[in-house]
Amino acid sequence: MKKLIYLIVVALGLVHTVNAQDSGSTKAKNDIAIGIKAGLNISNFVGDDAGDANSLIGFNGGIFVELKVSDKFYIQPEVLFSTQGSKSDLLLEGNNIDISFKTKYINIPVMAKYNVAKDFQLEVGPYVGFLVDADAKVTFQGQSESVDVMEVLKSNDFGLNFGFNYDFSDAIFFNARYAAGLVQIGDTGSEDDIKNSVIQFGLGFRL
Template sequence: MKKIILAAIAVLTFGWANAQEVKFGVKGSVSLSNFTGDDNGFDWKSKVGFNAGGFAEIKFSEKFAIQPEILYSLQGAKTKYEDGYASDIYTYDEKYNLSYINVPVMFKYYAAEKFNIEVGPQIGFLVSAKCKYEYLNESETEDVKDIFKSVDFGLNFGAGYDISKNISAGVRYNLGLSNIAKTEEGNDFKLHNSGFSLSVAYKF
Protein backbone atom coordinates (compact mmCIF):
# COMPACT_ATOMS: atom_id res chain seq x y z
CA MET A 1 0.00 0.00 0.00
CA LYS A 2 2.89 2.37 0.74
CA LYS A 3 4.17 1.79 -2.80
CA ILE A 4 0.73 2.74 -4.15
CA ILE A 5 0.76 5.96 -2.12
CA LEU A 6 4.25 6.85 -3.39
CA ALA A 7 3.18 6.11 -6.97
CA ALA A 8 0.12 8.32 -6.48
CA ILE A 9 2.30 11.18 -5.24
CA ALA A 10 4.61 10.78 -8.25
CA VAL A 11 1.71 10.82 -10.69
CA LEU A 12 0.18 13.77 -8.83
CA THR A 13 3.41 15.74 -9.19
CA PHE A 14 3.59 14.90 -12.88
CA GLY A 15 -0.06 15.83 -13.38
CA TRP A 16 0.36 19.19 -11.64
CA ALA A 17 3.38 20.03 -13.79
CA ASN A 18 1.47 19.15 -16.96
CA ALA A 19 -1.99 20.38 -15.92
CA GLN A 20 -4.19 22.08 -18.49
CA GLU A 21 -6.63 23.25 -15.82
CA VAL A 22 -6.67 23.28 -12.01
CA LYS A 23 -9.80 23.90 -9.96
CA PHE A 24 -10.11 24.03 -6.19
CA GLY A 25 -13.23 23.23 -4.24
CA VAL A 26 -14.98 22.15 -1.07
CA LYS A 27 -17.17 19.11 -0.53
CA GLY A 28 -19.37 17.47 2.06
CA SER A 29 -20.74 13.95 2.25
CA VAL A 30 -23.22 11.85 4.15
CA SER A 31 -21.73 8.43 4.78
CA LEU A 32 -22.72 4.95 5.88
CA SER A 33 -19.73 3.28 7.52
CA ASN A 34 -19.09 -0.16 8.99
CA PHE A 35 -16.38 -2.57 10.14
CA THR A 36 -15.53 -5.69 8.14
CA GLY A 37 -13.21 -8.59 8.88
CA ASP A 38 -13.40 -10.85 11.93
CA ASP A 39 -16.62 -10.23 13.87
CA ASN A 40 -15.20 -11.84 17.03
CA GLY A 41 -18.76 -12.39 18.24
CA PHE A 42 -19.93 -8.88 17.34
CA ASP A 43 -22.72 -8.37 14.85
CA TRP A 44 -21.46 -5.15 13.26
CA LYS A 45 -24.04 -2.78 11.77
CA SER A 46 -23.59 0.34 9.66
CA LYS A 47 -23.83 3.79 11.22
CA VAL A 48 -24.44 7.19 9.67
CA GLY A 49 -21.55 9.66 9.57
CA PHE A 50 -20.18 12.44 7.44
CA ASN A 51 -17.03 13.86 5.91
CA ALA A 52 -16.10 17.35 4.80
CA GLY A 53 -13.05 19.10 3.41
CA GLY A 54 -11.35 20.48 0.34
CA PHE A 55 -9.86 19.24 -2.91
CA ALA A 56 -8.02 20.23 -6.07
CA GLU A 57 -9.04 18.83 -9.45
CA ILE A 58 -5.99 18.74 -11.72
CA LYS A 59 -7.18 18.13 -15.25
CA PHE A 60 -4.43 17.34 -17.75
CA SER A 61 -6.65 16.26 -20.67
CA GLU A 62 -10.33 16.26 -21.58
CA LYS A 63 -10.67 12.73 -20.26
CA PHE A 64 -8.25 12.42 -17.34
CA ALA A 65 -7.81 14.24 -14.04
CA ILE A 66 -6.24 13.72 -10.62
CA GLN A 67 -8.08 14.87 -7.51
CA PRO A 68 -6.22 14.96 -4.18
CA GLU A 69 -8.44 15.66 -1.17
CA ILE A 70 -8.15 16.38 2.55
CA LEU A 71 -11.24 15.32 4.48
CA TYR A 72 -12.36 15.17 8.08
CA SER A 73 -14.36 11.96 8.36
CA LEU A 74 -16.57 10.51 11.08
CA GLN A 75 -16.64 6.72 10.66
CA GLY A 76 -17.19 3.61 12.75
CA ALA A 77 -19.90 1.03 13.37
CA LYS A 78 -22.44 -0.07 15.94
CA THR A 79 -23.37 -3.37 17.56
CA LYS A 80 -25.19 -4.98 20.45
CA TYR A 81 -23.32 -6.68 23.28
CA GLU A 82 -24.80 -9.18 25.73
CA ASP A 83 -23.46 -9.75 29.23
CA GLY A 84 -24.59 -11.70 32.28
CA TYR A 85 -25.67 -15.24 33.04
CA ALA A 86 -28.84 -17.35 32.67
CA SER A 87 -31.89 -15.14 33.15
CA ASP A 88 -29.82 -12.07 34.02
CA ILE A 89 -28.79 -11.18 30.47
CA TYR A 90 -28.18 -7.52 29.74
CA THR A 91 -28.07 -6.12 26.22
CA TYR A 92 -25.93 -3.05 25.58
CA ASP A 93 -25.94 -0.91 22.47
CA GLU A 94 -22.42 0.09 21.46
CA LYS A 95 -21.56 2.76 18.93
CA TYR A 96 -17.94 3.27 17.85
CA ASN A 97 -17.24 6.78 16.57
CA LEU A 98 -13.86 7.03 14.85
CA SER A 99 -12.67 10.39 13.52
CA TYR A 100 -10.04 10.47 10.76
CA ILE A 101 -8.19 12.98 8.63
CA ASN A 102 -8.34 11.16 5.30
CA VAL A 103 -6.17 11.98 2.29
CA PRO A 104 -7.50 10.27 -0.85
CA VAL A 105 -5.87 10.75 -4.26
CA MET A 106 -8.45 9.98 -6.92
CA PHE A 107 -7.74 9.23 -10.58
CA LYS A 108 -10.74 10.38 -12.61
CA TYR A 109 -11.78 9.34 -16.09
CA TYR A 110 -14.48 11.38 -17.84
CA ALA A 111 -16.47 8.73 -19.71
CA ALA A 112 -18.78 11.52 -20.91
CA GLU A 113 -18.64 15.31 -20.80
CA LYS A 114 -20.20 15.54 -17.33
CA PHE A 115 -19.88 11.98 -16.02
CA ASN A 116 -16.72 10.48 -14.52
CA ILE A 117 -15.60 7.32 -12.80
CA GLU A 118 -12.80 7.36 -10.23
CA VAL A 119 -10.46 5.13 -8.32
CA GLY A 120 -7.59 5.88 -5.97
CA PRO A 121 -5.74 5.08 -2.74
CA GLN A 122 -6.42 6.70 0.60
CA ILE A 123 -4.44 7.14 3.79
CA GLY A 124 -6.22 8.02 7.01
CA PHE A 125 -4.89 9.39 10.29
CA LEU A 126 -6.90 8.58 13.41
CA VAL A 127 -7.84 11.70 15.38
CA SER A 128 -10.12 10.21 18.02
CA ALA A 129 -12.00 7.01 18.83
CA LYS A 130 -14.86 6.82 21.30
CA CYS A 131 -17.39 4.15 22.17
CA LYS A 132 -20.84 5.06 23.46
CA TYR A 133 -22.51 2.39 25.59
CA GLU A 134 -26.28 2.54 26.07
CA TYR A 135 -28.41 0.42 28.39
CA LEU A 136 -32.05 1.32 29.01
CA ASN A 137 -31.99 5.05 29.81
CA GLU A 138 -28.34 5.14 30.81
CA SER A 139 -25.37 5.91 28.58
CA GLU A 140 -21.62 6.21 28.97
CA THR A 141 -18.86 7.25 26.56
CA GLU A 142 -15.35 5.81 26.75
CA ASP A 143 -12.16 6.78 24.95
CA VAL A 144 -10.99 3.70 23.01
CA LYS A 145 -8.27 5.24 20.85
CA ASP A 146 -5.66 2.90 22.37
CA ILE A 147 -7.29 -0.18 20.77
CA PHE A 148 -7.10 1.19 17.21
CA LYS A 149 -4.08 1.80 15.00
CA SER A 150 -3.22 5.41 14.21
CA VAL A 151 -2.95 4.97 10.41
CA ASP A 152 -5.39 3.37 7.99
CA PHE A 153 -4.96 2.53 4.30
CA GLY A 154 -7.77 1.99 1.83
CA LEU A 155 -8.87 2.05 -1.79
CA ASN A 156 -11.76 4.14 -3.10
CA PHE A 157 -14.08 3.51 -6.03
CA GLY A 158 -16.67 5.99 -7.21
CA ALA A 159 -18.48 8.00 -9.83
CA GLY A 160 -19.43 11.64 -10.22
CA TYR A 161 -21.63 13.94 -12.24
CA ASP A 162 -21.15 17.65 -12.94
CA ILE A 163 -24.56 19.22 -12.35
CA SER A 164 -23.24 22.59 -13.46
CA LYS A 165 -19.91 24.32 -14.04
CA ASN A 166 -19.39 24.68 -10.29
CA ILE A 167 -21.57 22.04 -8.64
CA SER A 168 -21.09 18.28 -8.78
CA ALA A 169 -22.40 15.21 -6.99
CA GLY A 170 -20.75 11.87 -6.41
CA VAL A 171 -20.96 8.45 -4.82
CA ARG A 172 -17.97 6.57 -3.42
CA TYR A 173 -17.13 3.27 -1.75
CA ASN A 174 -14.13 2.93 0.57
CA LEU A 175 -12.54 -0.51 0.86
CA GLY A 176 -10.32 -0.74 3.93
CA LEU A 177 -7.11 -2.62 3.22
CA SER A 178 -5.26 -2.45 6.53
CA ASN A 179 -6.08 -3.92 9.93
CA ILE A 180 -7.14 -1.03 12.19
CA ALA A 181 -7.33 -3.12 15.38
CA LYS A 182 -4.35 -3.18 17.72
CA THR A 183 -3.73 -6.79 18.71
CA GLU A 184 -1.32 -8.59 20.98
CA GLU A 185 1.31 -10.91 19.57
CA GLY A 186 -0.29 -14.18 18.50
CA ASN A 187 -3.73 -12.63 18.06
CA ASP A 188 -4.68 -12.53 14.38
CA PHE A 189 -7.97 -10.63 14.88
CA LYS A 190 -8.52 -8.25 11.93
CA LEU A 191 -10.82 -5.28 11.54
CA HIS A 192 -11.18 -3.02 8.50
CA ASN A 193 -13.00 0.22 7.76
CA SER A 194 -15.54 0.30 4.95
CA GLY A 195 -18.28 2.62 3.83
CA PHE A 196 -20.37 4.36 1.19
CA SER A 197 -20.67 8.12 0.86
CA LEU A 198 -22.88 10.49 -1.13
CA SER A 199 -21.30 13.89 -1.69
CA VAL A 200 -21.96 17.35 -3.06
CA ALA A 201 -19.02 19.54 -4.14
CA TYR A 202 -18.52 23.13 -5.18
CA LYS A 203 -15.65 24.08 -7.51
CA PHE A 204 -14.30 27.64 -7.49
Protein backbone atom coordinates in the same frame (compact mmCIF):
# COMPACT_ATOMS: atom_id res chain seq x y z
CA MET B 1 -14.51 -7.09 17.63
CA LYS B 2 -15.79 -8.97 20.67
CA LYS B 3 -12.48 -8.39 22.44
CA LEU B 4 -12.78 -4.63 21.81
CA ILE B 5 -16.31 -4.67 23.25
CA TYR B 6 -15.26 -6.59 26.34
CA LEU B 7 -12.31 -4.23 26.90
CA ILE B 8 -14.67 -1.27 26.75
CA VAL B 9 -17.18 -2.86 29.13
CA VAL B 10 -14.36 -3.60 31.55
CA ALA B 11 -12.95 -0.08 31.24
CA LEU B 12 -16.34 1.37 32.10
CA GLY B 13 -16.83 -0.98 34.93
CA LEU B 14 -19.74 -1.77 33.39
CA VAL B 15 -21.45 27.72 -0.61
CA HIS B 16 -20.16 28.75 -3.17
CA THR B 17 -20.51 31.55 -5.85
CA VAL B 18 -19.26 31.41 -9.48
CA ASN B 19 -18.31 34.66 -11.29
CA ALA B 20 -19.16 33.75 -14.87
CA GLN B 21 -18.32 37.19 -16.27
CA ASP B 22 -14.73 37.06 -15.03
CA SER B 23 -13.74 33.40 -15.09
CA GLY B 24 -16.08 31.80 -17.65
CA SER B 25 -16.33 28.01 -17.46
CA THR B 26 -14.13 26.85 -14.58
CA LYS B 27 -13.84 23.29 -15.73
CA ALA B 28 -13.46 24.07 -19.43
CA LYS B 29 -10.82 26.81 -19.18
CA ASN B 30 -8.75 25.98 -16.11
CA ASP B 31 -6.24 23.15 -15.87
CA ILE B 32 -6.40 23.41 -12.07
CA ALA B 33 -9.59 23.78 -10.04
CA ILE B 34 -9.71 24.14 -6.25
CA GLY B 35 -12.91 23.30 -4.41
CA ILE B 36 -14.74 22.12 -1.33
CA LYS B 37 -16.92 19.08 -0.80
CA ALA B 38 -19.13 17.64 1.91
CA GLY B 39 -21.49 14.74 2.33
CA LEU B 40 -22.91 11.79 4.21
CA ASN B 41 -21.09 8.68 5.45
CA ILE B 42 -22.66 5.26 5.95
CA SER B 43 -19.88 3.43 7.73
CA ASN B 44 -19.29 0.03 9.26
CA PHE B 45 -16.60 -2.34 10.49
CA VAL B 46 -15.97 -5.46 8.41
CA GLY B 47 -13.66 -8.46 8.83
CA ASP B 48 -13.47 -11.81 10.59
CA ASP B 49 -13.55 -10.16 14.03
CA ALA B 50 -16.15 -7.48 13.25
CA GLY B 51 -18.97 -9.68 14.51
CA ASP B 52 -22.51 -8.40 13.97
CA ALA B 53 -21.45 -4.80 13.42
CA ASN B 54 -24.12 -2.47 12.03
CA SER B 55 -23.91 0.74 10.04
CA LEU B 56 -23.36 4.16 11.61
CA ILE B 57 -24.25 7.51 10.00
CA GLY B 58 -21.58 10.20 9.86
CA PHE B 59 -20.33 12.98 7.60
CA ASN B 60 -17.30 14.02 5.61
CA GLY B 61 -16.03 17.34 4.35
CA GLY B 62 -12.90 19.04 3.12
CA ILE B 63 -11.01 20.46 0.18
CA PHE B 64 -9.76 19.13 -3.14
CA VAL B 65 -7.59 20.12 -6.08
CA GLU B 66 -8.65 18.93 -9.54
CA LEU B 67 -5.69 18.64 -11.92
CA LYS B 68 -6.45 18.30 -15.63
CA VAL B 69 -4.16 15.80 -17.36
CA SER B 70 -6.12 15.61 -20.63
CA ASP B 71 -9.62 16.36 -21.90
CA LYS B 72 -10.87 13.14 -20.30
CA PHE B 73 -8.45 12.40 -17.48
CA TYR B 74 -8.02 14.21 -14.13
CA ILE B 75 -6.08 13.65 -10.90
CA GLN B 76 -7.80 14.85 -7.73
CA PRO B 77 -6.00 14.86 -4.34
CA GLU B 78 -8.21 15.65 -1.35
CA VAL B 79 -7.99 16.32 2.39
CA LEU B 80 -11.17 15.26 4.19
CA PHE B 81 -12.38 15.16 7.78
CA SER B 82 -14.50 12.03 8.16
CA THR B 83 -16.62 10.69 11.04
CA GLN B 84 -16.97 6.92 10.84
CA GLY B 85 -17.56 3.89 13.01
CA SER B 86 -20.01 1.11 13.72
CA LYS B 87 -22.75 -0.04 16.09
CA SER B 88 -22.87 -3.39 17.88
CA ASP B 89 -25.19 -5.30 20.20
CA LEU B 90 -23.74 -7.67 22.79
CA LEU B 91 -25.43 -10.12 25.14
CA LEU B 92 -23.27 -10.25 28.26
CA GLU B 93 -24.38 -12.43 31.19
CA GLY B 94 -27.99 -12.14 30.04
CA ASN B 95 -27.87 -8.36 29.62
CA ASN B 96 -28.15 -6.47 26.32
CA ILE B 97 -25.42 -3.91 25.77
CA ASP B 98 -25.47 -1.46 22.85
CA ILE B 99 -22.16 0.04 21.78
CA SER B 100 -21.57 2.77 19.18
CA PHE B 101 -17.96 3.14 18.03
CA LYS B 102 -17.33 6.66 16.70
CA THR B 103 -14.03 7.40 14.98
CA LYS B 104 -12.75 10.60 13.40
CA TYR B 105 -10.17 10.51 10.61
CA ILE B 106 -8.26 12.94 8.46
CA ASN B 107 -8.36 11.08 5.14
CA ILE B 108 -6.16 11.94 2.17
CA PRO B 109 -7.40 10.30 -1.05
CA VAL B 110 -5.75 10.70 -4.45
CA MET B 111 -8.34 9.97 -7.12
CA ALA B 112 -7.91 9.29 -10.82
CA LYS B 113 -11.03 10.46 -12.70
CA TYR B 114 -11.98 9.58 -16.28
CA ASN B 115 -14.80 11.09 -18.32
CA VAL B 116 -16.80 8.19 -19.74
CA ALA B 117 -19.72 10.34 -20.95
CA LYS B 118 -20.83 13.96 -20.94
CA ASP B 119 -20.74 15.26 -17.33
CA PHE B 120 -20.09 11.75 -15.95
CA GLN B 121 -16.77 10.49 -14.56
CA LEU B 122 -15.65 7.25 -12.99
CA GLU B 123 -13.02 7.50 -10.26
CA VAL B 124 -10.62 5.23 -8.41
CA GLY B 125 -7.70 5.83 -6.09
CA PRO B 126 -6.01 5.03 -2.77
CA TYR B 127 -6.42 6.86 0.51
CA VAL B 128 -4.44 7.10 3.72
CA GLY B 129 -6.25 7.94 6.94
CA PHE B 130 -5.00 9.38 10.23
CA LEU B 131 -7.06 8.66 13.34
CA VAL B 132 -7.57 11.82 15.40
CA ASP B 133 -10.26 10.69 17.86
CA ALA B 134 -12.16 7.56 18.82
CA ASP B 135 -14.68 6.75 21.50
CA ALA B 136 -17.34 4.21 22.27
CA LYS B 137 -20.75 5.00 23.73
CA VAL B 138 -22.08 2.12 25.83
CA THR B 139 -25.78 1.92 26.66
CA PHE B 140 -26.78 -0.51 29.42
CA GLN B 141 -30.14 -0.68 31.19
CA GLY B 142 -31.13 2.76 29.89
CA GLN B 143 -27.93 4.49 30.97
CA SER B 144 -25.13 5.62 28.63
CA GLU B 145 -21.47 6.36 29.14
CA SER B 146 -18.57 7.03 26.77
CA VAL B 147 -14.99 5.83 26.91
CA ASP B 148 -11.92 6.72 24.84
CA VAL B 149 -10.77 3.83 22.61
CA MET B 150 -7.78 5.43 20.86
CA GLU B 151 -5.43 2.94 22.54
CA VAL B 152 -7.13 -0.12 21.02
CA LEU B 153 -7.17 1.23 17.45
CA LYS B 154 -4.27 1.84 15.08
CA SER B 155 -3.44 5.44 14.33
CA ASN B 156 -3.36 4.94 10.54
CA ASP B 157 -5.68 3.46 7.93
CA PHE B 158 -5.13 2.66 4.26
CA GLY B 159 -7.59 1.63 1.58
CA LEU B 160 -9.03 2.03 -1.89
CA ASN B 161 -11.81 4.35 -3.08
CA PHE B 162 -13.92 3.89 -6.17
CA GLY B 163 -17.04 5.73 -7.33
CA PHE B 164 -18.42 8.27 -9.77
CA ASN B 165 -19.13 11.98 -10.25
CA TYR B 166 -21.94 13.70 -12.09
CA ASP B 167 -21.54 17.38 -13.02
CA PHE B 168 -24.67 19.50 -12.60
CA SER B 169 -22.67 22.46 -13.91
CA ASP B 170 -19.06 23.54 -14.33
CA ALA B 171 -19.06 24.39 -10.62
CA ILE B 172 -21.31 21.86 -8.85
CA PHE B 173 -21.08 18.07 -8.93
CA PHE B 174 -22.52 15.04 -7.15
CA ASN B 175 -20.15 12.37 -5.86
CA ALA B 176 -20.81 8.79 -4.74
CA ARG B 177 -17.93 6.71 -3.45
CA TYR B 178 -17.11 3.49 -1.62
CA ALA B 179 -14.04 3.46 0.62
CA ALA B 180 -12.77 -0.06 1.32
CA GLY B 181 -10.24 -0.35 4.13
CA LEU B 182 -7.40 -2.72 3.26
CA VAL B 183 -5.58 -2.87 6.61
CA GLN B 184 -6.64 -3.94 10.07
CA ILE B 185 -7.51 -1.07 12.40
CA GLY B 186 -7.66 -3.07 15.65
CA ASP B 187 -4.58 -2.82 17.89
CA THR B 188 -5.23 -5.13 20.84
CA GLY B 189 -2.80 -7.90 19.86
CA SER B 190 -5.47 -10.45 18.92
CA GLU B 191 -8.91 -10.56 17.28
CA ASP B 192 -7.89 -7.46 15.33
CA ASP B 193 -9.24 -8.39 11.88
CA ILE B 194 -11.45 -5.30 11.67
CA LYS B 195 -11.42 -2.94 8.69
CA ASN B 196 -13.22 0.27 7.78
CA SER B 197 -16.00 0.21 5.20
CA VAL B 198 -17.58 3.53 4.20
CA ILE B 199 -20.18 4.52 1.59
CA GLN B 200 -20.14 8.25 0.84
CA PHE B 201 -22.58 10.58 -0.90
CA GLY B 202 -22.04 14.30 -1.28
CA LEU B 203 -21.73 17.50 -3.29
CA GLY B 204 -18.61 19.25 -4.50
CA PHE B 205 -18.13 22.91 -5.44
CA ARG B 206 -15.34 24.12 -7.72
CA LEU B 207 -14.31 27.60 -6.62
